Amino acid sequence: MKAAIVPSENSNWEVKEIDMPEPGQSQVLIKIRASGMCYTDVHQTHGGSPGAFPRTLGHEPAGEIVAVGPGVTVRKAGDRVGVPWVQHTCGRCEWCARGKPIFCEKSISTGVQMNGGHAEYMVAYADATMLLPDGLEYEQAAPLFCAGYTVWSGLRWAEPQPSERLAVVGIGGLGHLAVQYAKAAGFTTIAISHSADKDKLICELGADEIVRDGKGLAMVGGADVILGTSNSVDAMADSIAGLRPDGRLVLMGFENKPLPVHPGDLIARRIRILGSQQNDREYLYEALQIAASGKVKVMTEIYSLDEIGKAYERVADGKVRFRAVITT
Numbered sequence: 329m330k331a332a333i334v335p336s337e338n339s340n341w342e343v344k345e346i347d348m349p350e351p352g353q354s355q356v357l358i359k360i361r362a363s364g365m366c367y368t369d370v371h372q373t374h375g376g377s378p379g380a381f382p383r384t385l386g387h388e389p390a391g392e393i394v395a396v397g398p399g400v401t402v403r404k405a406g407d408r409v410g411v412p413w414v415q416h417t418c419g420r421c422e423w424c425a426r427g428k429p430i431f432c433e434k435s436i437s438t439g440v441q442m443n444g445g446h447a448e449y450m451v452a453y454a455d456a457t458m459l460l461p462d463g464l465e466y467e468q469a470a471p472l473f474c475a476g477y478t479v480w481s482g483l484r485w486a487e488p489q490p491s492e493r494l495a496v497v498g499i500g501g502l503g504h505l506a507v508q509y510a511k512a513a514g515f516t517t518i519a520i521s522h523s524a525d526k527d528k529l530i531c532e533l534g535a536d537e538i539v540r541d542g543k544g545l546a547m548v549g550g551a552d553v554i555l556g557t558s559n560s561v562d563a564m565a566d567s568i569a570g571l572r573p574d575g576r577l578v579l580m581g582f583e584n585k586p587l588p589v590h591p592g593d594l595i596a597r598r599i600r601i602l603g604s605q606q607n608d609r610e611y612l613y614e615a616l617q618i619a620a621s622g623k624v625k626v627m628t629e630i631y632s633l634d635e636i637g638k639a640y641e642r643v644a645d646g647k648v649r650f651r652a653v654i655t656t
Contacts, residue, residue, distance in 0.1 A: 330656070331447035332636045335382045337375040341637055349443070349451045351397030356454045358409065361466035363445035364388030365636075365652040366474050367501070367559070370644045372439065379440040386654070387413050387438040389445025389452075390460065390470040400454040408460040410473045410616075411445065413437050413606055415456035430605065445470075446636060448656045458612055461620035471505075471626045471651040472615050474606075479506040479557060480615040482578040482604035486553045488515060495520055495539075495551035497567045498558025498581055499530055501650045504627055506555045507533045509615070512623035518551055520544075520567055545570025557581050565589065573597045578604050628653045 333342050351357045363386045371377060372385055390410040393403055403409065417424050417432035424432050438444050442451065460469050479502050488494060496506040497520040510517040511534035519535040520542070521527070530538055539545045545554075550572040556564040561583040568577060568589065579587070579601065593599060606612065618624050627650045631639040639652040 329448040330633055331384045331443070332386070332633065332654075333382050334373055334385060337381060338373065339381075341373075341640055343634055343636060348449060351395055351400075351451050353397055354399045354454055355397040355451050356393045356400060356403050356409075356457065357395040357397075358389065358391040358411070358450050358452060358457075359394045360389055360391040360445050360448060360450055360656050362390050362470040363447075363654045363656075364471035364474065365446075365639055365643050365654060367643060368474070369439075369640065373640075377440060383439070384443040384447050384450075385439045386444030386446035388470045388473045388475070389438065389450060390466045390473065391445075393457075394449075396454065403454045403457060407457075408466075409457040410460060410469050411438050411450075411452045411457055412473050412477065412609075412612060415442060415453045430607070446633070446654055448633065458609075458616065461616055464616065464620040467628055467630060467653050467655065468619060468626050469616065470653055471628065472619055473612070475502050475651060476505050476509075476615045476619060476624070476626070477606045477612045478502060478580050478604075479555060480509050480618070481607045481611040482506075482555055482580045483509055483513065483553070484611050484614075485602060485604045485607050486555075486576045486578050488513075488553045490514075492552035493518065493549065493572075495545055495554045495567065495570065496535075497554055497556050497563055498560065499523070499526055499533075500557065500559075501648070502557035502580060503555075504533055504650045505624060506557050507535050508624040509618065510555070511535075512618050518545060518548065520554075520563075520570075522563070539570070542567040542569030551575065553578065555580065559583050561585050561587050568593055568599065571597065571599050573599070575599045576602055578602045580604055626651055630655055632656075
């Protein structure tokens with residue numbers, strides 16, 4: 329079978345013929361139909377996460393189960409599934425006992441300790457897979473296993489109330505989905521975007537208003553929740569100016585620099601800054617169901633596995649609008 333291999337840290341990706349993997353105890357073999365590419369793939373290529381090289385990356389896989397290993401009862405051949413980031417945990421530590429396996433220090437993750445989805449086939453733990461809703465195409469489903477899961481989970485983590493207003497800073501791979509999910513949930517949604525060339529598209533995504541910065545957000549009434557999907561720390565820090573009292577900034581984007589926050593903002597307006605990742609499995613289920621209903625559509629660029637080098641370069645250079653998906 330073909331797989332995209334990252335031979336070593338900071339190396340070029342290579343598409344190679346490798347042996348077909350076999351599912352072990354409690355595992356399944358998946359024929360990959362679509363595998364989303366995330367900027368995390370770039371971080372990983374540069375050594376920004378655990379995991380030995382050579383390896384196959386890709387933590388947004390979707391496909392069809394073609395074989396099951398010993399002990400598997402929850403899945404069968406023919407099931408349409410996707411695989412989230414965390415696949416398996418120790419089941420014994422405090423965090424596993426508390427029902428928060430994402431914090432398990434011995435977790436096994438897709439594209440980290442196990443090979444990911446940028447290949448024709450991959451092995452995954454059966455219990456980790458999520459059945460895809462009927463009618464949701466593989467190319468649409470794959471990016472939801474990181475990008476869609478992340479933004480919907482962040483929205484739910486902020487616990488917005490029915491009368492509250494949401495804003496999204498950074499209308500890119502995550503942000504274009506965050507706008508749609510916020511509107512699908514029935515919230516007044518404001519986009520914070522520095523790029524005027526995106527205005528028409530942002531309106532089509534469902535945004536009620538577009539502003540350029542935190543000051544502009546404040547001028548239109550502010551927001552109770554800001555979904556920080558930008559990879560610019562400065563842009564997310566600036567958005568705080570538009571938070572209403574008791575407001576929450578949910579950080580989901582990442583840049584390797586400190587977030588500057590004035591203590592007076594935290595105290596006077598009693599605002600909160602929340603870190604968020606893929607918080608609960610139920611949020612993945614909800615994210616998939618909302619997309620299957622037609623209320624959220626991923627904007628994709630589609631590449632074949634043989635074109636994965638081109639896709640990687642476009643993701644690394646920030647040229648993809650908005651998610652790159654590899655099909656096999």
